[in-house]
Amino acid sequence: MALPQNFLDELRVRTPMASLVGRRVRLSKSGRNWKGLCPFHNEKSPSFYVYEDSFHCFGCGAHGDAFAFVMRAEGGGFMEAVERLAGEAGLDIPKPTPEAAARDRRARDLHGVLQAAEAAYARRLHLPEGAEALAYLRNRGLTDETIRKFGLGWSGAGRGALAAELREEGIQQSQLLEAGLMQEREEGRAVDLFFNRVMFPIRDRRGRSVSFGGRILGDGQPKYVNGPETALFSKRRNLYALDLAREGVFRGASLLVVEGYMDVIALHQAGFGGAVAPLGTALTEEQLNALWQVSPEPVLCFDGDAAGTRAAARAAELALPLLAPERSLRFMTLPAGEDPDTLIRRSGARGFQAALEAAQPLSEALFGLIVGGKAPTAPEARAALRNRLSAAAQTIPDKALASEFRRSLLDRFFSLTKRPGLRAVPRHPRPEPDREAAQAKRARILLAICLHHPELLADIEEPLLLLDLPAGAPQQVRNALLAWVPEASRLDSDELIAHLASGEAASASQWVLKVPDLPQEAGPGGQPKEALDAFWQFFGFLRGEAELAEDARAAREAFEAQGDVATQTRLIRLTEALDALRRGEVEAEPNETIE
Structure with a gap:
């Protein structure tokens, strides 16, 4: 039976390839990937490589995703592989109903609609009506190659232009509504969602357009608008530029999570090809899991102000119950008043690289986020802080990792909260005891x-x-x-x-x-x-x-x-x-x- 593509994509995300293959093949790290002896032919030196969502043998040519590996290793069919992996992932396989088949057909149709809209917006950017938007992008330092790579475009300044243009390609108003490109007003009239905006295509991990974000030119509000939830698009699950970041990380880039579209684009243009961004919301559990599918230790980048500190604290609180020995985070703090885009324009790639190299592991950043700027001195406050540190570590499900976090946090606590009245310098100096x-x-x-x-x-x-x-x-x-x-x-x-x-x-x-x-x-x-x-x-x-x-x-x-x-x-x-x-x-x- 035909299964919905979004179900298969979700199942792939929930099936770590290294864990799946590692049950049959002894794997060792090879850079950011894994390698081992191919299970499908006899070999003495490893030529079998495992990536975050696929495998490939350079000896016999075997390759594919999680479904292909299970089918090849166990000799079953596609549905048997799906049933096994779905059971392990805790997902129910959708039943083959006419409604499900219709949804799948509509999803395929919607990808086509969004692709057509992306092409229309990109064409309009280079027409006289898009001159102001093109000038805005170039003034932000973007090259024509970057504009093309990210599919940037211009919505047009008025309502109804997109529907009129795409009608010539056989795309109906109902499809534009379902794709989130138009919205119905109370009086039953449908209008364009995006107008007078620079357009940013939002793509899934496979590079297919699933929605758009738009930035208004001028002083209007809201400055940025994202498309609504649709059959293809979920703000909680998608990350901007994840398709490009996967390739960048594969080639050695750090996986970086920043705040906005322009931050991501500026970083990619400066050579930081692993940059992604949430879509107008705080980081979610689903997005964290998608990040860990690409890299075991993504770097979260925050502004060096109070809002950035609050965002970092929320991200740490979200991440702790999801941590495991093979997946963690690093935290990068920018200078006050800077974002990635402005830092690169002011200090260049070297300046940003220096800030990236100073990123702290979660265990170090967590202590500062919990303690704040100054350690308490009163016994009651010290005891409360110590309990908070221990409680934070206890939210980590892996007991060994929780123990290591607790040790690290309390070591820092005791070094920071020595009893008043104790002097570190002795009356008779002597070497620190080994x-x-x-x-x-x-x-x-x-x-x-x-x-x-x-x-x-x-x-x-x-x-x-x-x-x-x-x-x-x-x-x-x-x-x-x-x-x-x-x-x-x-x-x-x-x-x-x-x-x-x-x-x-x-x-x-x-x-x-x-x-x-x-x-x-x-x-x-x-x-x-x-x-x-x-x-x-x-x-x-x-x-x-x-x-x-x-x-x-x-x-x-x-x-x-x-x-x-x-x-x-x-x-x-x-x-x-x-x-x-x-x-x-x-x-x-x-x-x-x-x-």
């Missing part, structure tokens, strides 16, 4: 607690195994200790230390026991409760807050599901460790002094 050395010392203290208090191992054996200890002696002692536990008749410190001293971990265990400045609770005379508290505190420092918070979350889920003593104990201990670590975060650093 992080690796600090982690090694913490590992020695934690292992000393285990050696002097092995009776605690019943509670801490699994967390100890979980720790990513420094390589070498710490891991050697931990492994020997855990291997001893199942064989021990009793958990006695002297017996454990003697056992380690007689084995391969002898020198490593001596390294642990000779740790300088051993805390009292880590020594043989420490009380079990104090030793356990100290273990969890050092465990937290070694594990890291983000990972520990994730451990506690997983333990809570396990306890809620199982409800037994073991899962309850683990939850309690991990919560205590997290609390101990967070208490430790407000202590003065080794190089700081309190006045």
Whole structure:
């Protein structure tokens, strides 16, 4: 059966080629694309390339889109491929009704209508009536080649001219209404939607005209008008110049999202061939997904004023629940009072390239968008800000990525909100302590607690195994200790230390026991409760807050599901460790002094 073209286009958008092909082919990155050994013929060196919406083998010539890959790989027909991909994408296949077939025919007809309108507008631009519009475009610095490339045109200064011109090509008024080129007035009269405007064709990802935008000449309002929603055009789904940007990104350009038509055109003319723009609305979820189909890390470009900051904050909030390890964003901020068009005209391509290279990853930009210009000092405000940062990270569905975002945000928070009264310059300057050395010392203290208090191992054996200890002696002692536990008749410190001293971990265990400045609770005379508290505190420092918070979350889920003593104990201990670590975060650093 014939399926609507918009359904097939949507299904292609929702089917990432690299993920689809990667189930059968081991792929590796090749620039912005992927490559691997062709699954359709035997080869020893990879000649099979996967792009954002297609594949091609330079060895055997196999090529096509997602449907073609499934058909070729699984031996089924087109409808079988559609059914499988639609099921994975969560789309319902349209039923073959006469109405659906009629809509598909009308859609094909509408593309023809819009193509004819585009040609009419372009012709009119170069007639005497379009002289003012052509002068406007040239005064904006556009070349004739750019004007042609983007299909720019002139609507005419009066009503009814387009309908009269296209009537000669057999296009009826009803088709112009359905294509969004005319609108009905209350009195039942149909008039042109666009008049006295420079015309910008809006094309889909395949380069077919689906609507128009028009900019008025003079001081009238609104300055820009986009066509209405139609069977072909949705403002939420389309992006201006996406068809050209796909080619630009394929050739190495950055995918750039800017605000307006002229910004996009100026960037393309200056060599930034990956520029696109939303269509008079804030960025939408559908547009973000379309962007990620082209590039894993599009760059969002915002003006350096309050409105630009608000737009960036909205975009970040929209993007966070959609992020994944293979798709993110960068944020580019222009100097105050500049847009891409004016910046290029003032500073040239080099000036814009410098601003582009300064674009921040989302994780960095997000902190500034949430915190604003100044960090709070009051404890209540600091706690509220910290909660906001954590909550933002938690909206990311991928747990590992959420953990990394939370770590990054809180690292910046703690560096920005040190306690008043702490000085970064010590009375007796000394080199900043090396992080690796600090982690090694913490590992020695934690292992000393285990050696002097092995009776605690019943509670801490699994967390100890979980720790990513420094390589070498710490891991050697931990492994020997855990291997001893199942064989021990009793958990006695002297017996454990003697056992380690007689084995391969002898020198490593001596390294642990000779740790300088051993805390009292880590020594043989420490009380079990104090030793356990100290273990969890050092465990937290070694594990890291983000990972520990994730451990506690997983333990809570396990306890809620199982409800037994073991899962309850683990939850309690991990919560205590997290609390101990967070208490430790407000202590003065080794190089700081309190006045």
